[in-house]
Amino acid sequence: MPAQPDGDIPPLDGSLPASAGAGAHERSLSLYIHVPYCRVRCGYCDFNTYTAEDLGPGASREDYRANLARELDLSVRTLAEVGAGNREIATVFFGGGTPTLLDADVLAGVMDDIRARHRLTADVEVTTEANPDTLTPGYIETLARSGFTRISLGMQSAVPHVLATLDRTHDPVKIPEVSRWIKEAGLELSLDLIYGTPGESIDDWHRSLEVALDNEVDHISAYSLIVEPGTKMGAMVRRGQLPMPDEDDLADKYEIADAAMTAAGLTWYEVSNWSTSAQTRCEHNMAYWRNADWWGFGPGAHSHIGGVRFWNAKHPRAWADRLLAGSSPAIGREVLGETTQEIERIMLAARIDSELRLETLAPGSEAAIRQFLSQGLLDPAAAADGRFSPTLQGRLLADHMVRVLTDYVA
Numbered sequence: 001m002p003a004q005p006d007g008d009i010p011p012l013d014g015s016l017p018a019s020a021g022a023g024a025h026e027r028s029l030s031l032y033i034h035v036p037y038c039r040v041r042c043g044y045c046d047f048n049t050y051t052a053e054d055l056g057p058g059a060s061r062e063d064y065r066a067n068l069a070r071e072l073d074l075s076v077r078t079l080a081e082v083g084a085g086n087r088e089i090a091t092v093f094f095g096g097g098t099p100t101l102l103d104a105d106v107l108a109g110v111m112d113d114i115r116a117r118h119r120l121t122a123d124v125e126v127t128t129e130a131n132p133d134t135l136t137p138g139y140i141e142t143l144a145r146s147g148f149t150r151i152s153l154g155m156q157s158a159v160p161h162v163l164a165t166l167d168r169t170h171d172p173v174k175i176p177e178v179s180r181w182i183k184e185a186g187l188e189l190s191l192d193l194i195y196g197t198p199g200e201s202i203d204d205w206h207r208s209l210e211v212a213l214d215n216e217v218d219h220i221s222a223y224s225l226i227v228e229p230g231t232k233m234g235a236m237v238r239r240g241q242l243p244m245p246d247e248d249d250l251a252d253k254y255e256i257a258d259a260a261m262t263a264a265g266l267t268w269y270e271v272s273n274w275s276t277s278a279q280t281r282c283e284h285n286m287a288y289w290r291n292a293d294w295w296g297f298g299p300g301a302h303s304h305i306g307g308v309r310f311w312n313a314k315h316p317r318a319w320a321d322r323l324l325a326g327s328s329p330a331i332g333r334e335v336l337g338e339t340t341q342e343i344e345r346i347m348l349a350a351r352i353d354s355e356l357r358l359e360t361l362a363p364g365s366e367a368a369i370r371q372f373l374s375q376g377l378l379d380p381a382a383a384a385d386g387r388f389s390p391t392l393q394g395r396l397l398a399d400h401m402v403r404v405l406t407d408y409v410a
Helices: 061-081 104-115 137-145 160-166 172-184 202-213 232-238 247-263 283-289 316-324 338-349 365-374 380-384 392-396 398-406
Strands: 029-035 089-096 120-130 150-156 188-195 219-224 267-270 273-275 293-297 302-305 308-312 330-335
Touching: 029 283, 061 104, 061 293, 061 316, 089 104, 089 283, 104 120, 104 137, 120 283, 137 172, 150 160, 150 172, 150 202, 150 219, 160 202, 172 188, 172 202, 188 202, 188 247, 202 247, 219 247, 247 267, 247 392, 267 283, 283 293, 283 338, 338 398, 365 380, 365 398, 392 398
Parallel strands: 029 089, 029 293, 089 120, 120 150, 150 188, 188 219
Antiparallel strands: 219 273, 267 273, 293 302, 302 308, 308 330
8 A cells, every 4th residue: 555645744633734724615615535445455446444463443334333423423523623614515525445335234324424414405426436245236326315426346357367466346237227227226227347457358348348338327437457565466567467557558558448438328537527417417526626625534544634635543442432532533744736726627627527727828838739639639619718628638647738738837
């Protein structure tokens, strides 16, 4: 797992600088709930996850809801102190780990705990990530009754040998059945895919897309495999047991994905995300990409409130111990300067279709925009309307364009 970022040590009570509350009621507020438990740790994963064998009393699944409630109480006090409280919550997202390793009644109870402390919008988006093998019709129905509106299903691939390389344990044959249960419960269905796994052929990727799109899917996220140092897969690549993903192969598979999604009626709205309509986009992720306010609960969770970024102790035991002692679980924070915030705004907005307005770019950027247009990286009609909208080729080179544009920021 990656090390925590460098930062300042926050106050033990978790209090925020007054600047975090400035203009708060003009910004949306979202909640992220990190559930760190997994049955096994996948070889490619560098998220903050733990199996049952990693944890002891006080940090286990049985203790999770009570510990989380303490952090919810802390969030209410901390936000109120800087005038950033009493805002309606627009989105709630349960990520992990595997949130659905918790009983459905526990997830429903966490939603009750949230409602007891925070106001939710009438159309609040509530999502949980899920492993297909953890779901049953009854489990999904409990989530629907408790206010969940979306399930993001970790499909990753429809091909057994690809899943085996990723150390994914679910049976791909279950994907259509579980997808049907989700839709029958009235929830939106999002599928997560990974491409570029060592040994995955073009035919394998076509198969995964075909299976995903054969379901009544509302949203698909497709991410290229990144081999992270410190993971099992990273060690295997380092030892020569697996090849590194090939950049040309990744680009080919992205183009194949975009063509398949478009043919099936899904439209890209962020470089790695497609939806059937503007209403089925992941609004929680949009909050991240728009640098809105969010509070991250749970071990290792990160938060961002009014230009202040802070993060929790990673291990569930350390997180729980701090809360039980009446302290904040935050162990580091960073107050972002204006230049950093502007760079991050461009980095994030440039990945979303038409989110970045050209007139908001730093002086001198006009030359870069003209060059991008001449290279076919931006849609000319959108640019004429003042919008930054990458073409297919532009999406493949999004990181390059961002580097060029942020060079103009003083």
